[in-house]
Amino acid sequence: xxxxxxxxxxxxxxxxxxxxxxxxxxxxxxxxxxxxxxxxxxxxxxxxxxxxxxxxxxxxxxxxxxxxxxxxxxxxxxxxxxxxxxxxxxxxxxxxxxxxxxxxxxxxxxxxxxxxxxxxxxxxxxxxxxxxxxxxxxxxxxxxxxxxxxxxxxxxxxxxxxxxxxxxxxxxxxxxxxxxxxxxxxxxxxxxxxxxxxxxxxxxxxxxxxxxxxxxxxxxxxxxxxxxxxxxxxxxxxxxxxxxxxxxxxxxxxxxxxxxxxxxxxxxxxxxxxxxxxxxxxxxxxxxxxxxxxxxxxxxxxxxxxxxxxxxxxxxxxxxxxxxxxxxxxxxxxxxxxxxxxxxxxxxxxxxxxxxxxxxxxxxxxxxxxxxxxxxxxxxxxxxxxxxxxxxxxxxxxxxxxxxxxxxxxxxxxxxxxxxxxxxxxxxxxxxxxxxxxxxxxxxxxxxxxxxxxxxxxxxxxxxxxxxxxxxxxxxxxxxxxxxxxxxxxxxxxxxxxxxxx
Ligand SMILES: Nc1ncnc2c1ncn2[C@@H]1O[C@H](COP(=O)(O)OP(=O)(O)OP(=O)(O)O)[C@@H](O)[C@H]1O
Ligand SMILES: [Mg+2]
Numbered sequence: 040x041x042x043x044x045x046x047x048x049x050x051x052x053x054x055x056x057x058x059x060x061x062x063x064x065x066x067x068x069x070x071x072x073x074x075x076x077x078x079x080x081x082x083x084x085x086x087x088x089x090x091x092x093x094x095x096x097x098x099x100x101x102x103x104x105x106x107x108x109x110x111x112x113x114x115x116x117x118x119x120x121x122x123x124x125x126x127x128x129x130x131x132x133x134x135x136x137x138x139x140x141x142x143x144x145x146x147x148x149x150x151x152x153x154x155x156x157x158x159x160x161x162x163x164x165x166x167x168x169x170x171x172x173x174x175x176x177x178x179x180x181x182x183x184x185x186x187x188x189x190x191x192x193x194x195x196x197x198x199x200x201x202x203x204x205x206x207x208x209x210x211x212x213x214x215x216x217x218x219x220x221x222x223x224x225x226x227x228x229x230x231x232x233x234x235x236x237x238x239x240x241x242x243x244x245x246x247x248x249x250x251x252x253x254x255x256x257x258x259x260x261x262x263x264x265x266x267x268x269x270x271x272x273x274x275x276x277x278x279x280x281x282x283x284x285x286x287x288x289x290x291x292x293x294x295x296x297x298x299x300x301x302x303x304x305x306x307x308x309x310x311x312x313x314x315x316x317x318x319x320x321x322x323x324x325x326x327x328x329x330x331x332x333x334x335x336x337x338x339x340x341x342x343x344x345x346x347x348x349x350x351x352x353x354x355x356x357x358x359x360x361x362x363x364x365x366x367x368x369x370x371x372x373x374x375x376x377x378x379x380x381x382x383x384x385x386x387x388x389x390x391x392x393x394x395x396x397x398x399x400x401x402x403x404x405x406x407x408x409x410x411x412x413x414x415x416x417x418x419x420x421x422x423x424x425x426x427x428x429x430x431x432x433x434x435x436x437x438x439x440x441x442x443x444x445x446x447x448x449x450x451x452x453x454x455x456x457x458x459x460x461x462x463x464x465x466x467x468x469x470x471x472x473x474x475x476x477x478x479x480x481x482x483x484x485x486x487x488x489x490x491x492x493x494x495x496x497x498x499x500x501x502x503x504x505x506x507x508x509x510x511x512x513x514x515x516x517x518x519x520x521x522x523x524x525x526x527x528x529x530x531x532x533x534x535x536x537x538x539x540x541x
Contacts, residue, residue: 158185
C-alpha cells in the first residue's frame with residue numbers, strides 16, 4: 040500500500056453525494072435493461088472488518104481476483120488520465136476463493152466484484168467481451184471499470200451509495216489497486232501526482248450526450264475541494280468553483296431529448312494549487328456554446344434553463360419590471376412545445392442561480408442587467424415581420440419593439456432600423472439596404488443569439504475574475520465536452536461537433 044502524502048482532514052461539503060440534481064430514474068431512452076433484478080445488491084465498498092478466508096494459492100478451482108488499477112472511462116463516457124501511475128504488486132498476490140459467481144476484490148475485504156474490474160485482464164479484448172463485462176458489473180451496481188489507464192463509467196441513473204464521506208476517506212492517498220475502481224481514485228491520483236511530480240494534470244471526459252460526463256466532472260471537483268485543506272480565502276475560492284457549476288448550467292444547459300440537463304457548451308476547468316496543495320485560483324475556458332438553441336430547437340426540447348427559471352421564479356416586482364409572463368407567451372420558447380422538465384423545480388433553481396451569481400461576485404446591478412438581457416431576448420423573439428407592397432419587411436406591430444428596446448436601453452426606432460435594414464459600407468460609399476421578411480427574421484435571431492452568447496462569455500469572465508490568482512503553482516484541469524447529437528435541423532454547432540468526432 041502506498042501512502043504518499045499526509046491526509047488532509049475532509050471538509051464537509053459532499054455529505055450525501057452531489058447536490059446538483061442527480062435525478063433518480065429520469066432517463067429518457069437509455070434505461071436499465073428489462074431483465075435487471077429489481078433489488079440489485081449494492082457493492083459493499085471498503086468494508087475491511089471481515090476478510091474472506093484466503094486459501095493457499097494451489098487450491099484447485101480458485102481464480103485470481105482482479106487487480107484494480109487507476110484512471111477512468113464510462114459505459115458511454117470515458118475519462119483519460121494522461122499521467123497514470125501503476126502500483127501493481129508482482130508477488131504474493133492473494134488468491135481468493137470463488138463460489139461459482141462469487142468473486143471478491145483481492146484486497147478490499149468482503150467486497151464482492153462482478154466481471155473483471157480492469158478489462159485488460161479479459162481473456163479476449165473484443166467489443167462483445169467489453170460490453171458483457173460492463174453489463175455484468177452494471178447489473179451488480181458497479182458503474183466503474185478500468186481499462187488500462189482509462190476509467191469507464193456507466194450512467195446508473197440513480198444515486199449510488201458509494202459517493203459518501205466514507206469513500207472520500209477510503210480513496211484518499213490509497214493506491215488504486217487497494218480499492219474498487221472509482222472516480223475518486225482517479226481524482227485522488229491526479230491530485231497527488233500533481234503534488235509529487237510538480238506537474239500540471241488533466242482529465243479528459245468524453246462520451247455521448249447523457250453519459251454522465253458533467254456529473255463525473257462535478258464528482259472530481261467536489262472530491263478535490265474536499266481533500267485539499269485551506270483557510271477562509273481557500274474556502275471562498277472553493278465556493279466559487281463549486282457555485283460556478285449551477286450558474287453556468289442555468290445559462291449553458293438545456294433539456295434535450297436525451298438528457299434533461301444537457302450541457303450545450305464545452306468547458307475546461309483548471310484549478311490552480313499552491314505548492315502545499317491548497318486551491319489558490321482557477322480558470323474556466325468555455326467553447327462552442329450552442330447559441331442556435333436560443334431561437335430554434337427540436338420538439339420536446341427546451342431552450343437554456345434560465346429562460347424558464349426566470350419566468351417561473353421572478354417575484355411580482357421583477358415580473359413587472361421585466362414584462363414577464365409564462366413561457367407560452369414567448370415565440371422563442373413556445374416553438375418546441377416543452378416548458379417543464381420532470382423532476383426539476385424551476386422556481387427553486389432560479390433561487391440557486393441567483394445565489395450562485397452572488398457567490399461568484401456579480402453585483403446587484405450586474406445581476407439586474409443579466410436578467411434584463413434574458414427578458415429582452417424573449418421579447419425580441421415576439422417581433423414579427425410582414426411584407427409590404429415592395430417586398431420589403433416591416434414590423435408587424437411596432438408596439439412589440441418598445442419593450443425589448445426599453446430593456447436593452449436603446450431607442451426603439453433604432454432597433455427597428457437595425458432589424459429591417461442593413462448598411463453596406465465600402466471605402467467609397469455607404470448604402471442603406473432594406474431587408475425582406477426572411478432576412479429581417481434572420482437579423483432578429485442573430486441579434487438574440489449574439490446577445491446571449493456575449494452575456495454567457497461575460498458570466499464566464501466574471502467567474503474567472505473571482506478565481507484569478509498570481510500565486511505560482513500547478514493546476515489540474517477537467518475537460519467536460521458536450522455530447523454529440525444530431526437534430527432534425529442542424530446548425531453550425533452540430534457541424535462543429537461532427538468535426539470534433541471525425
Ligand atoms: N453517477 C451518476 N449517478 C446518478 N445519476 C447520474 C450519474 N451520472 C449521470 N447521472 C444522471 O444522468 C443525467 C445526465 O448526466 P450528465 O448531464 O452528466 O450527462 P452528460 O454526459 O454531461 O451529457 P451532455 O453531453 O448532454 O451534457 C444526470 O442529470 C443524472 O440524472
Ligand atoms: Mg454535460
